[in-house]
Amino acid sequence: MGFKEQFEKERSELQNVKRPYETAAFLIFAVMFIQQIGYWVLRTLEQLKDIKDAAGAWNPSFSTNLPTTPAFVTRIINIDATKWLWVIVGFLALALWYFLIYLFVWRYCQNHGYAKWTWTVLIVFLPTTLFLVPVYVWYAIYVFRPYIMRFLKRAVVEFKEFNPNHQFTEEVEEVEPPKQPMQEESE
Structure with missing residues (x-):
């Protein structure tokens, strides 16, 4: 065109x-x-x-x-x-x-x-800001609103599915086996 x-x-x-x-x-x-x-x-x-x-x-x-x-x-x-x-x-x-x-x-x-x-x-x-937020941030929120809403929806769903009674396995520290002292070689 x-x-x-x-x-x-x-x-x-x-x-x-x-x-x-x-x-x-x-x-x-x-x-x-x-x-x-x-x-x-x-x-x-x-x-x-x-x-x-x-x-x-x-x-x-x-x-x-x-x-x-x-x-x-x-x-x-x-x-x-x-x-x-x-x-x-x-x-x-x-x-x-x-x-x-x-x-x-x-x-x-x-x-x-x-x-x-x-x-x-x-x-x-x-102006550089609207409601103390830069205008380009408003633009980014507007442009990426479908992705932001998808993310928020997913976060809400995961929050609702979370069971507060769920017990997490505690992390166990890995213990290295103790080093054996070097034995002196006998001649």
Whole structure:
């Protein structure tokens, strides 16, 4: 399926009335993503202007004061915000972040029929925790809920089948036979 067909399919899914929360999540994602990328472009242009104006007298630092920038990207840039190397590495880390989100969240949800835009927005742009639990943990619980429920069901069944009167055989320590003292050889 080509890009145009995929785009049309996604557009028709977003216009579907069955999942209006997906459309809202897509709009939130689009606005915040455009804001984030626009901020990066604006900050890069300001950085170039500051460097030109400074004419080597000082090194202006690259600012990452945007709440939607992932914390690890900000930490990478702040290793030395005056050097372009760390800004480029930070931008590459942001690109890697979006690729991994696409791979592990968006595409996984799409293949399994989950709410792909909703989970993508939750993990990428919303607070780092919901009810003091990281958002990616909620996602993992949601994705692996059949396996978790199967495990819990098995644990409950085993608990119900357990007989508290069952006597376990005690472990007996293995005793090594005593070593016989070496007898002196008589000549």
